[in-house]
Structures are given as structure tokens and as C-alpha cells.
Amino acid sequence: MPGTFLLGAAVSAGLVWWDLQRSETVEAEVVQVHSWPGDTPFDFWTEVHAPVFAYARPDGSDARVSGGMRHPSLNLPLGSRHVIHVVPGEDRDGIYPGPHIWAHVRVVAALGLVVCLPALWGSWRLRRWLLQ
Known part of the structure; x- marks a missing residue:
């Protein structure tokens, strides 16, 4: 799930950047x-x-x-x-310029980072359990 959020943030950032480049x-x-x-x-x-x-x-x-x-x-x-x-x-x-253009990218990236730590901890615990 964290990868999906981070991928979504990257795609959204690319779309915003593309709109700004061609505008x-x-x-x-x-x-x-x-x-x-x-x-x-x-x-x-x-x-x-x-x-x-x-x-x-x-x-x-x-x-x-x-x-x-x-x-x-x-x-x-x-x-x-x-x-x-x-x-x-x-x-x-x-497109009205300002930091709000990137707000949704920051929110999705923050969600990805927040769920990344529990996912890594859970993967580490599962791997340890499987190797016992």
C-alpha cells in the first residue's frame, strides 16, 4: 500500500508539472x-x-x-x-499559481510515508517469524 500512495504522488506530481510546462x-x-x-x-x-x-x-x-x-x-x-x-x-x-497547486501531491506522499513505517515493521516481524 505505501508503494501505491507514493506512486500516486509521483504520477500526480508529473501531471501537475506537465500542465505547468505546456501552459x-x-x-x-x-x-x-x-x-x-x-x-x-x-x-x-x-x-x-x-x-x-x-x-x-x-x-x-x-x-x-x-x-x-x-x-x-x-x-x-x-x-x-x-x-x-x-x-x-x-x-x-x-491554473492560479501558488503552493496550493502541489497540495494534493504533498498529502498523498505524506500518506505513503506514514503507512510506510508500519508496513516495514510488519514485514520485518513477518519475515522474522517465517525464518524461525
């Missing part, structure tokens, strides 16, 4: 901010926000993307300009 950086303006009460144990008593960004594509057409996530710290002022990553030619969420 282009654009300056976008916050045109809307969705807000609602938090509904997870981590943000239950707070209000979470999800900004919507508008930017101009290279061909001159306008596009809108969401950040693809919600967080209490994303209450960005309307009209403010931010650098985001977008994947050209794909109609999908933009």
Missing part, C-alpha cells in the same frame, strides 16, 4: 468572485471564494476561466489583475 502565462482580470459557506471540516466556519478571470487569447478573442479551486484566501478584488496559467487550445480551468 502559457497570461495576465487576467478578476471579473467575478463566487462565494458560499465552507462545507468541509477545514473551512466549515468560513466563507470560501472562487474567482473568475477574463483574459485575451493570442487571436484577440476574450476568454473566461475559473481558478479551478475555492479557498477563503481567494477573495480577490474585482478588477484586480493577476498572472495565471492557461493551456492553449484547451477549454478548461486556469
Whole structure:
């Protein structure tokens, strides 16, 4: 099981890295901010926000993307300009830069490391028992 978690973390890290490598950086303006009460144990008593960004594509057409996530710290002022990553030619969420991009990778890797110690101890005990 620890190997599966660590492999999953490596694959997730590779996918995040790939998205960042093939994306282009654009300056976008916050045109809307969705807000609602938090509904997870981590943000239950707070209000979470999800900004919507508008930017101009290279061909001159306008596009809108969401950040693809919600967080209490994303209450960005309307009209403010931010650098985001977008994947050209794909109609999908933009990537708002920051450490949160790698959060799920860190969580899965930490789970793999946490279950690694009991797994190694159990393997050592089983091996000792089998060799007696």
C-alpha cells in the first residue's frame, strides 16, 4: 500500500508539472468572485471564494476561466489583475499559481510515508517469524 500512495504522488506530481510546462502565462482580470459557506471540516466556519478571470487569447478573442479551486484566501478584488496559467487550445480551468497547486501531491506522499513505517515493521516481524 505505501508503494501505491507514493506512486500516486509521483504520477500526480508529473501531471501537475506537465500542465505547468505546456501552459502559457497570461495576465487576467478578476471579473467575478463566487462565494458560499465552507462545507468541509477545514473551512466549515468560513466563507470560501472562487474567482473568475477574463483574459485575451493570442487571436484577440476574450476568454473566461475559473481558478479551478475555492479557498477563503481567494477573495480577490474585482478588477484586480493577476498572472495565471492557461493551456492553449484547451477549454478548461486556469491554473492560479501558488503552493496550493502541489497540495494534493504533498498529502498523498505524506500518506505513503506514514503507512510506510508500519508496513516495514510488519514485514520485518513477518519475515522474522517465517525464518524461525
